[in-house]
Amino acid sequence: xxxxxxxxxxxxxxxxxxxxxxxxxxxxxxxxxxxxxxxxxxxxxxxxxxxxxxxxxxxxxxxxxxxxxxxxxxxxxxxxxxxxxxxxxxxxxxxxxxxxxxxxxxxxxxxxxxxxxxxxxxxxxxxxxxxxxxxxxxxxxxxxxxxxxxxxxxxxxxxxxxxxxxxxxxxxxxxxxxxxxxxxxxxxxxxxxxxxxxxxxxxxxxxxxxxxxxxxxxxxxxxxxxxxxxxxxxxx
Amino acid sequence: xxxxxxxxxxxxxxxxxxxxxxxxxxxxxxxxxxxxxxxxxxxxxxxxxxxxxxxxxxxxxxxxxxxxxxxxxxxxxxxxxxxxxxxxxxxxxxxxxxxxxxxxxxxxxxxxxxxxxxxxxxxxxxxxxxxxxxxxxxxxxxxxxxxxxxxxxxxxxxxxxxxxxxxxxxxxxxxxxxxxxxxxxxxxxxxxxxxxxxxxxxxxxxxxxxxxxxxxxxxxxxxxxxxxxxxxx
Numbered sequence: 001x002x003x004x005x006x007x008x009x010x011x012x013x014x015x016x017x018x019x020x021x022x023x024x025x026x027x028x029x030x031x032x033x034x035x036x037x038x039x040x041x042x043x044x045x046x047x048x049x050x051x052x053x054x055x056x057x058x059x060x061x062x063x064x065x066x067x068x069x070x071x072x073x074x075x076x077x078x079x080x081x082x083x084x085x086x087x088x089x090x091x092x093x094x095x096x097x098x099x100x101x102x103x104x105x106x107x108x109x110x111x112x113x114x115x116x117x118x119x120x121x122x123x124x125x126x127x128x129x130x131x132x133x134x135x136x137x138x139x140x141x142x143x144x145x146x147x148x149x150x151x152x153x154x155x156x157x158x159x160x161x162x163x164x165x166x167x168x169x170x171x172x173x174x175x176x177x178x179x180x181x182x183x184x185x186x187x188x189x190x191x192x193x194x195x196x197x198x199x200x201x202x203x204x205x206x207x208x209x210x211x212x213x214x215x216x217x218x219x220x221x222x223x224x225x226x227x228x229x230x231x232x233x234x235x236x
Numbered sequence: 237x238x239x240x241x242x243x244x245x246x247x248x249x250x251x252x253x254x255x256x257x258x259x260x261x262x263x264x265x266x267x268x269x270x271x272x273x274x275x276x277x278x279x280x281x282x283x284x285x286x287x288x289x290x291x292x293x294x295x296x297x298x299x300x301x302x303x304x305x306x307x308x309x310x311x312x313x314x315x316x317x318x319x320x321x322x323x324x325x326x327x328x329x330x331x332x333x334x335x336x337x338x339x340x341x342x343x344x345x346x347x348x349x350x351x352x353x354x355x356x357x358x359x360x361x362x363x364x365x366x367x368x369x370x371x372x373x374x375x376x377x378x379x380x381x382x383x384x385x386x387x388x389x390x391x392x393x394x395x396x397x398x399x400x401x402x403x404x405x406x407x408x409x410x411x412x413x414x415x416x417x418x419x420x421x422x423x424x425x426x427x428x429x430x431x432x433x434x435x436x437x438x439x440x441x442x443x444x445x446x447x448x449x450x451x452x453x454x455x456x457x458x459x460x461x462x463x464x465x466x467x468x469x
Contacts, residue, residue, distance in 0.1 A: 027405075073401025076411050111379050113415040137415055138379060163337045163359045164375070193310065193341035 008035050013042065017053050024057035025064075027077025029084040036085040046092035047099070047129075054085050055127040062124075062212035072116070079120055086123065099129050102222040105147045106157035107135035109168040114161035117191060120211040121157065128215045130155075141168075141175045148176075148185065154225065155218055157208075160191040170202035177203075186221050190214060271298040273466030274327070275459065276320045277334035279304035280387045281361060284424050285334065285459065288452055294463040298328070304387070308399070310339035318347040325351075330465040334458065336360035356458040361385060365453040366422050380417040382443060386424040389434045396437070409442065418444040424452055 008031065011019060016035055023031040032054075039049045061078045064070040070078075104125055108115050115137050122132045133151050135143055148156060156176075160166040169189050176182040182203070189199050190208035199207030206221070208214035277285050279301045289297055302320060306313050313335065321331055333355035337344060348355055358364040362383040363371040374381065388395055397403050400412055419438035423430065426449060438445035452459075 071401070073405055073408060076401075076408050077405055080407075080411075111375065113379050115415065116411060119411075161339075163339060163341055166341065193337075193339045195341055195343065198341055 008038055013039070013044075017056075020053045021057040021060055024054065024078050024081050025061055025070075027074065027081045029081040032081045033084040033088060036088050040088075040092070046089045046096055049085075050089050050093065050098075050127055051129075054082050054089075055124070058082055058124060058127065059212060062210060066210055066212070075120070076116065079123060082123060082127070086126070090126075100131055101129040101219060102154040102225075103131045103133070103151065104155040104157055104218070105133045105135060105144070105151055105153040106159065107139040107144065107147070108137040108159045108161075109165050109172070110138055110140045111168065112160050112162050112165035113137045114191075115159070117161070117211070118157075118159040121159070121190065121208070121214050124211040124215050125218060128219060130218065141172050144172050145175060145179065148181070153185065154222060155186045155188055157214070158187070158189045158204075160189075160194070163193050166191060166194055166198065167202070169204065173203040186218075186225075188214060188217065271296045271466060272329040273332065273462050274298045274300060274324050274330070275332045275334050275462050276317060276324075277301045278306075278338070278361070280307070280385070281334055281455070283387065284452060284455065288456065288459055289463075292460075292463070294459065294466075296466040297459070297463045300324070307338060311343075313338055313340050314344045314347040317344060318351065321347075321351045321353055330462070332356075332458070332462040332465075334455070336364060356454065358454070362422060364455055364458075365424065366448075366450050367453050370450075374420070378417070380415060381420045381446070382413065382416045382418070382441070384419055384421045384434055384437065386427070386430055389421065389430045389437065392433065392437045397440075413441050413443065416441070416443055418446050420446045420448060422448050422450045424450070 006019060008016060008019065016038060020032060020035045023035065035053070036049055039053065040046065058078060061070060061075060065072075065075050106118055106122055106125075108118050118134070118137075122134050125132050133147060133153065135147050144156065144158070147153075156172075158169045158172060160169065173182065173187060176185070176187075186206070187204045188206045188208050189202065189204040190210075194207060196207045206217050208217060273296070275285065275297060277299060282299075282301045282304075285299055285301075288294075289299065300320065302313075302316050306316060317333055317335060321333075324331060331353050333348060333353055335344060335355055337359045339360075344355070356364050358368050358371075362385065365385060366374070384392070393403075400408070402408060402412070419434065419441065421431065421434035421438075423434075431447060434447070435445050
C-alpha cells in the first residue's frame with residue numbers, strides 16, 4: 001500500500017461507509033468489494049451493507065447524474081463498482097432472507113438492443129429490495145406475457161432508447177388489456193426519448209425519468225398497493 | 237475556420253465545422269441578399285449540406301446549423317430549433333428543418349407544428365441517408381448494427397471513443413457495444429480514407445464491418461424542395 005492509499009480496515013464504520021460512497025462515486029470496484037467484506041466481518045447484516053453503503057452511494061451518483069455533474073461513463077463505472085459489492089452480497093441476502101419489497105419483470109422492447117438504462121434500473125431496484133427478473137433486450141410481446149405469467153410480478157418495466165421502438169410499449173399494454181390482465185400489474189416505462197405524456201399515451205402507469213426515480217416511484221406504488229390490501233408495506 | 241473539404245464556397249460564407257465548441261456552423265450568401273429560404277440543420281449534416289448546395293448552385297438557400305453535440309442531450313434540441321426558427325421567421329419566406337426526430341420522442345415535431353415549419357422525414361439521419369424503407373428493412377431484420385455516417389467516421393475518436401469515455405474506461409466497451417454485432421458504414425461520399433477509418437473503427441469496437449454507399453439519400457430531395465421554395469419566393 002502506498003502512503004496516499006487509505007487503509008480501509010483502519011476506518012470506523014461511519015468513516016468506512018463515507019469512504020465507500022466516495023469510492024462508488026469514483027467507480028473503484030476493488031475498493032468497494034474490500035469494504036463490503038470488512039463490514040461483513042464486523043458483523044453488519046448484508047441488507048444493511050447493501051442499503052446504507054451501496055444504495056445510498058448510488059443514490060448520490062444518481063443525483064449528480066441528474067444534475068449534469070456526472071455523465072454516463074462515470075455512472076457506468078459506479079454501477080460496475082456496485083456490481084462488485086452486489087456479487088458478494090447477493091448470495092448472502094438470499095440466505096438471510098432480506099426483505100422483499102416487491103417483484104418486477106423488466107426488459108427492453110422489440111427492435112431495441114439498448115440496455116444500459118435497464119441494467120441500471122435493475123441494479124437499483126435490487127438494491128432497494130425488489131426481486132427483479134430481467135428478460136433482456138429485443139423482447140416481442142410474447143416474451144413479456146410469458147414472463148408475467150411465469151413470475152407474477154407486481155410491476156412490469158419496459159425500456160426503449162429509440163424513437164422508432166418506443167411505440168412498441170403500447171403493443172404490450174394493449175396485449176395485456178386483451179388478455180384482461182392489464183390492471184393486475186403496474187406498468188412502468190422509461191428510456192431517453194420518453195416523457196410523461198408518451199407514457200400516459202401508451203397506457204403506462206408511470207414514467208421513470210431515471211433509475212433513482214424508478215426506485216422511488218416503485219416503492220411508493222408498492223406502499224399504496226400494500227395499504228390497499230391492508231398490509232404493512234415496511235420491510236421487516 | 238475552414239472552408240471544408242471539397243466545398244466550393246462563396247467568399248462571404250462562414251463555416252465552422254468544429255465540434256470542439258458551441259460555435260455555430262453558418263453559411264450565408266450576402267452577395268445579393270436574395271435568399272428566401274433557410275435550412276436549419278444539425279451540425280452533423282453541415283458539411284454534406286454545404287457540399288450539396290455548392291454542387292447544385294443553390295445560391296438562394298441559406299443554411300444555419302446548430303451544434304452537433306446537442307445530440308448528447310436530445311431534450312435540448314426542440315428548444316434550440318424553436319429559438320432558431322423564431323429568430324429567423326421575419327427574414328425568410330420559408331424555413332425548413334434538417335433534423336430527424338433525433339431522440340426527442342416527438343417533442344421536436346410539436347415545436348415544428350406550433351411554428352408551422354416542416355422537417356425532413358424520419359427518426360434520424362441514418363434513416364434519411366439510407367432511405368426510410370431501406371433502413372427499416374435493415375433494422376427490422378437485425379437490430380444489432382451500429383451505424384456510422386461520414387461525419388461520425390471523421391470524428392469517430394471525438395464522438396465515440398472520447399464521448400463515451402472509452403479512452404478513459406476501455407472496460408466499458410461491453411456496456412456500450414456488447415449487444416452489437418456489426419458496424420454499418422453508410423457512406424455519403426466515396427472516400428477511401430474514410431472507408432479505411434470506418435473499418436478501423438469497427439475493429440476497434442470489436443464488431444464486424446459492412447460498407448454501403450448511400451449518398452445523401454432523402455436529404456437531396458429535401459434540399460431541392462427548400463431551394464425551389466427560395467427561388468419561387
